[in-house]
Amino acid sequence: MLKQLFVTAGLTFCLAAAAQNNITGYVYVDNNNNGQFDKKETGLAGVAVSNGRNIAVTDKNGLYQLPVSNDNIIFVIKPSGYQFKMNQYNQSGFYYIHKPQGSPTSSKYKGVAPTPALPKNLNFALSQQNEPVDFSVLVFGDPQPYNEQELSYFSKSIVDDVRTGSHVKFGISLGDIVGDNLNLHLPYKEIMTKLKMPWYNVMGNHDMNYEATTDSLSDETFERNFGPNNYSWNYGNTHFIILDNILYPDPRDAKGYWGGLRPDQIEFLRNDLALVDKNKLVVISFHIPFSNEGGDAIRLEDRQAMFDLLKDFDNCLLMSAHTHFQKQIYYKTSDGWQGKSQALHEYNVGTTSGDWYSGELDAAGIPDGTMRDGTPRGYAFLNIKNNKYNLRYKVAGKDSAYQIRIYAPKIVARNSRGAAPFYANFFMGSEKDLVEYKFDNGKWAEMLRDSTFDYTYLDMVTRWDETTTLLQGRRPSAPVATGHLWSAPVNKKLAPGTHTIHVRVKDVYGNIHEEQQSYIIQ
The missing domain is CATH 2.60.40.10 (Immunoglobulins)
Structure with a gap:
């Protein structure tokens, strides 16, 4: 009988094998890189696999078992020292979309087509890679092009401006990848291939399907183009988490959106962090700042739930965008932070679109785009050394010393x-x-x-x-x-x-x- 370590609501217990609504499979080392779990290849023990809420941990043979519904993305929480194969857009193959009924067809933008029946075993192939504990991450806030012209501005003034060395291992875009026109997701992905590094994407309020009647359906096109919008992975001595913190429609009046987290997201965060060494650096990326700027931007009980789950970690960083200015936020006891560190730091990153590509055009026909707080358009570098970090902002078109x-x-x-x-x-x-x-x-x-x-x-x-x-x-x-x-x-x-x-x-x-x-x- 299969026994599987299974985490839910912060508790651990054993699941007996095979119910009809369960999925099983192996996480293994693909030595010959053929995408098949061959007889001579080895399963990886202790690897976390999630359905977006629950988390299972592979046994000594690399075997996992998870509940699955008709709308799930099954994904592996990448362990340090391993990597997934990348697709042509430098996106990691860490997930599998299971939607046998597909996405609703009433939306203006396409979602996921109906997926085939689940295989007997849903396997995930990893290969080993050297992962230093000292490395850097490239961070983009709000590319947010509303049309092809603005996408060209982003490509020429931001992507073409990036100069990185081997110390930069991957990048993160903090939402509003596009400006409501979800057909621009694909050309955005094509542009990002110029950076030649793995890339992770947060969903923003301008990346949603606004025809959705429930929050769980607002991400159908995002899932088609980028995969899950709540997930995590490890690199070196750092644990990275991506969260969709946009509630749509707004649960208060069904108009617009509100910042916050659904109960299933909080449960995923709880289950995920329960498996993370308290000495690791934890970096959580999302779109809307949790600072509640303006007085009502965030559902405060969701922020408090996140704070409570992070309080036992010595080293944490939150990253957001959305505002189109740049700010360092430090949450203290008056904000509900009760952690080991004196304050919890959130970096609200300046945007690559700046002030929505406004301002005068330069000689190349690119708008100035300086943000409302006087921060020029640009992007950031998150530099990590073991479990500590520092941050640096790079102004587009300027020397890196210009601060x-x-x-x-x-x-x-x-x-x-x-x-x-x-x-x-x-x-x-x-x-x-x-x-x-x-x-x-x-x-x-x-x-x-x-x-x-x-x-x-x-x-x-x-x-x-x-x-x-x-x-x-x-x-x-x-x-x-x-x-x-x-x-x-x-x-x-x-x-x-x-x-x-x-x-x-x-x-x-x-x-x-x-x-x-x-x-x-x-």
Whole structure:
């Protein structure tokens, strides 16, 4: 009789074999890479397999058993040191879609076609690979093209800008892969092949089937194009989790969407984390920030459920996008965080589409796209060393050292009265960073965090109002206050002539960033 370790609701018990609604199979090492479990090949013990809610762990022969319904995606939680074969779009073959009735045909965009009867054994083939504990991950927020033109902007200004070495092992897009036109999923996938690395995708609110009448059906086209939208895998000493945190239709009034998690997703998260070593780094990626910005963006009990499941882990990072600005969020006890670490960090990543591809066109015909908080369009690198991490933002089209933009008067009157502040926008900044300034060869002094708008961005917006000739491109959105701006007064007492403002940042990870700008005293 088959006995299978099976995890549900945080408990472990044994399932006796073969009921009609169960699926069995093997996870094995495919030594000859032929996709067949041959007699001389070995099953892998201790590998987790999930139906999106329950998790089974393979026995000593690599055998698993799981319940299965008429709408399930069965997937393997990849163990460290192994890999799945990639398809032509660099997507991992870690899953199998089981939908014998297919997706509803009433949707504007195609879902999954009816799938054949399940095989006697649903097997998953792995091969060994070297996985260092020090590596990097490329992170994209909201590509969100609404048409082919904007998809071209994304390709030329973001994908073509990426320069990576062998230390970057894979990438993650944090949702809103497209802007409502789900037919653009396929050309997006084709563009992403240029990066030549495995790629994982989060579902965003603009990747949904809006005709769906239940949340469980809102992802039918996403599943067709990308597979499951709740899953996990291991790499090195890190455990990665992807979650769809969009509730649609909104359970409060069936209008629009709401941020949160369904009970089955929370159960999957509970079962998944129950198998993860507490010393590992846990990285959870989703689309809508859990910060509840605006007061009602997230169902707070779902956030609390996630916090409670993470509290015993020493090292955690949350990553989101959606907002089209960049922010470092630190959840504390006042937010319901009761974990070992003093605060739980969520990085709300700046978007590759920026301010929805708005702004003036450059010489190549690409829109500026600076975000409402003054962060230029770009992407991020998550750098991991064992079970610790640091983050770095890369501005598209700029050298990687460009991390700060200074806004200052170009000329001031010597010894004049009145304020003449200058501002430093450190794009990755938070209250945990030290930002200092000096003039010429003077002494360093600390700048103060300022909650005002980024004036460089404000100038970009007002230019559209003040022009008497039409500008090429689209008017940017109104500015928002930023959490990564610092200010100090310009020194007007120096001798007449040109002087240099120096800004230096020591960030939360101990990195030093510098920028400078000149001004004239007359």
